[in-house]
Amino acid sequence: MNLPTGRQAGSAPSHGRGSTAATQAPAKRRGSPYPYWFVLPAGAIFGIFFLAPTLASFYFALTAWDLFSIRFIGFDNFVQFFREPFLMQGLVNTLLFASITSAAKTVLGLLIAVLLTSGIFAQGLLRSIVFFPVLVSTIGIGLMFAELMHPTEGAINLALAAIGIDGPGWLTNPSLALFSVAMVDIWRGVGLATLIYIAGLSTIAQDYYEAARIDGATRWQQFWRVTVPLVRPATTTVVILSLIGGLRLFDLIWAMTRGGPGFSSDVLASVIYKQYQAGFYGLSTAGNVILFLLIGLIILPLAWWFNRKEVEQ
Structure with a gap:
């Protein structure tokens, strides 16, 4: 029988102690x-x-x-909130405003981004022009367009009158006021959507388009079958940011219409502010909670759905 020598017998325990120390050291570091x-x-x-x-x-x-x-x-504040007709109108206006502006920014942002990445003349200057409104104060934009859309002295209606068109009351007509503010918000925010889409388009390899051209795809088919699916992450970002901004918008509406005429352009944020001004602090706080829950109930499922679609793709 061959017995281990003293050197061999001593080497095994020392190896065990070394391995134990080696395994314990990272554990200590991880727990720091x-x-x-x-x-x-x-x-x-x-x-x-x-x-x-x-x-x-x-x-x-x-x-x-x-x-x-x-x-x-x-829950009396919440009961009163849903009983007041003008408060419910503010809720409906909020959903309508957010839907219109989000959809328009998404579609226009993608189309403008495709145009500004197609190698057209002075595309760098055009990108700066499109993005410039994002850098301007929202209150400043609201005050400027309130003057431009004045029914009798505004530059827009004066220009229409010069070519024989009787301009409407953009901000004084109850059926047009909210949509007029929405158009201004689209003009103000489409630059950010365009920038996000430009970043998304820059990540698409040209090999996809070359393969599509070899297969005989038209430009429209390349756009619909290649561009749109591959910029889905950018679309998710644009839709989520636009919806959040549209649901909580206050400063632009307050600068242009103050919720008027009447309550026709009131949104939840402006209604909450008016209730606070009137001294109904509990009711205005309840409105804030409703707005917070509304944004969460819309954005979280929508983000989950978009992320699921990206994984399936």
Whole structure:
């Protein structure tokens, strides 16, 4: 029988201790709290300035409160909100406004991006012109277009009158006011959608288009069968951002119409502000909660659906 020598017998335990130490060291490193110190400042800011006020608003929406007193009333604010006709009209206007502007920005943004990546003359300058409104203050744009759309002294109606067309009351006609603001918002925001689509188009390899041309595909077929499916991630981003912006828009509508004439162009954000101005703090807080839940109920399922489509593709 060959017995292990002392050197061999001693080497085995030392190897075991070394392997144990090697496996324990990464575990200790993985359990170190050091990386969390980088997350802590952002987490504290998020908790103090977003999470805490959001949770507090859910409570204050169930109360009648002012700066000096608070009284719990349950869901009365929400019941009153859905009973008031002008509040419900604000909800309908919000959904209509967000749908129109989001769809228009998505379609126009893609078409303009395709045009500005086709090698046309001065495309760099044209990109700057299209994106410029995004950089301008929304309040400034609203005030400017409020003057341009004035029914008698606005430049738009004066230009139409010069060619024999009687211009409408863009912001004074109840049936046109909301759509007029929507057109301005589309003009203001289509530049960002175009920029996102340009970034998406730049990632598409030209091999796809060459293969499509070899197969005899027309330009329309190349656009519909190659471009549209391959820019789906950009489309997801544009639709989500446009919907969120449209659902919570306030400053442009307030600068142009203040929700008028009457309540024809009121959206949830402007209704909430008017209720706060009138001293109905609990009711305005309930409106904020409804707006928060509305955005979540629309955006989260939509984002899930878009992401699922990308995975299936």
